[in-house]
Amino acid sequence: MIRELGEGARMPPERELAERLGVSRGALRDRLRLLEGFCVLSRRQGSGTYVRRLAPEGLEFALDLALSASHLSIESLHSVRVALERQAAREAARRAVAALRPPAVQYKICSTFDSSPAHGSIGAVIAARHREGPARRAVPVLGRAAGACSRGGDRTPGAVWPGRGVHHGRRRQGRAPGGMSGAAPTGTVEGMMFPDLQGKVALVTGGSGGIGRETVRVLAAQGMRVAVNGRDPAAIEATVNEVPEGRAIGVAADTTDQAAVESMREQVERRLGPVDVLAVFAGGGTGRPQPIDQTSAEDWHATVDANLTSTFLVIRTFLPSMRERGQGSIITMSSLAARTPTPASVAYTAAKAGVIALTKQLAYELGPAGVRVNNVAPSTIMTERLERRMPPEFAERVLAEHPLGRLGRPLDVANVTAFLASDASSWLTGLTIDVAGGKWMP
Known part of the structure; x- marks a missing residue:
């Protein structure tokens, strides 16, 4: 039946499936858990059970493996789970390190299995996903050697949680010229791993620089x-070349142009497949002071089009495939300027506030279709461009407005984006997360 349905298809309801197979619903659930454990099926809260999108040979292998394991005792299955998760955690850490620019993050593998037989899923092929007992974690060790492994306590299943220079302490940032807190060393990536994102397709508009580039x-x-979108082919190519070969493609397009956005969708779906995660980060305009009497109608329309209209066009164009598959995560980009009055441009403030309102409305409309829509609203983020332009004395003044004692980094926003893209946020929609270092506390 799974082979007939094909990848991405939704399984029939349990009652109907049990009747068709001539088994009890209890026995059916055991089989579904087994298939879920071997990455053949994926259960989505409130949406149903789906056949995973795997390469044909991957699906055949997973089915054969699950059928072979169906005859094993629970003790034997537990042993299989432990062996698979040990190998899977090492593989997840190896892939994460391989994806980083040097200097790479050093990883430790921590074995924290419980000893009792597990009745949930067997270890997934890629990373630990069992339901009972603390999960095995691959812990990135930043800075100096970090001594012990991850801190105790249960965590989100399947996540790889970050270590710090001193595990239980706060890792201090270096001081940049002018006395402001500097960013992390170039090339280090901090944050947790979300195994459910493995193999999925993402589009990042505005992905050729700044926050978008780090998100890629x-x-x-x-x-x-x-898929990396932008307007500058050279910048797009540079971003694509920063990730392992085969992980990214570049698609140049003006996201304020409906025809260009439609052409981008055709290219992305032809080369990568339907988009699972849509990070709509393209924008424009200025956060610099520009009161209304100094804002021309042309400035207004250009800024609103670049930030709000482009977000609307991209989401509307890519939405049909998400609706059809009953899944998808959309992340939009706003700004602290939309949350509280600032000296920013009046057009920029209004456009970003519109993005927040659009996000909430779409979350309300698309929730029943299984599509989540959330928003990130950064405060001052030290992109390379801003760092070149911001005078040190102004940076010190802005820094003093943030209780956490440093300015934001593109990585701060990118990590929140990965969380919102993943199943770890499966019950969050319509939310605006202020990546603002405590400057805005609603």
């Missing part, structure tokens, strides 16, 4: 295939 790197490190 983080999603590629999760094992995703990423």
Whole structure:
């Protein structure tokens, strides 16, 4: 039946399936859990059970493996789970390190299995996903050697949680010129791993620079295939070349042009397949002070089109395939300027506030279709461009407005984006997350 349905298809309801197979619903659930454990099926809360999108040979292998394991005792299955998870955690750490620019992050593998037989899923092929007992974790060790492994306590299943220079302490940032807190060393990637993102397809608009560029790197490190959108072909190519070969493609397009966005969708779906995660980060305009009496109608329309209209066009164009498959995560980009009055441009503030309102409305409309829509609203983020332009004395003044004592980094926003893209946020929609270092506390 699974072979007949094909990848991405939704399984029939349990009652109907049990009747067709001539088994009890209890026995059916045991079989479904087994198939889920071997990555043949994926259960989505409130949406149903689906056949995973795997390569044909991958699906055949997983089915054969699950059928072979169906005759094993629970003790034998537990042994299989432990062996698979040990290998899977090492593989997840190896892939994460391979996806980073040097200097690479050093990983430790921590074995924290419980000893009792497990009745949930067997270890997934890619990373630990069991339901009972603490999960095995691959812990990135940042800075100096970190001594012990991950801190105790249960965590989100399947996540790889970050270590720190001193595990239980706060890792201090270096001081950049002018006395402001500097960013992490170039090439290090901090954050947790979300195994459910492995093999999925993402599109990042505005992905050729700044926050978008870092988001491409983080999603590629999760094992995703990423389409990088921007307007500058050279910048797009540079971003694509920063991730492992085969993980990213470049698609140049003006996201304020409906025809260009439609052409981008055709290219992405032809080369990578339907988009699972849509990070709509393309924008424009200025956060610099520009009061209304100094804002021309042309400035207004250009800024609103670049930030709000482009978000609307991209989502509307890519939405049909998400609706059809009953799944998808959309992340939009707003700004602290939309949350509280600032000296920013009036057009920019209004456009970003519109993005938040659009996000909430779409979350309400698309929730029943299994599509989640959330928003990130950064405060001052030290992109390379801003770092070149911001005078040190102004940076010190802005820094003092953030209780956490440093300015934001593109990585801060990229890590939140990966969380919102993953199943770890499966019950979050319509949310705006202020990546603002405590400057805005609603």
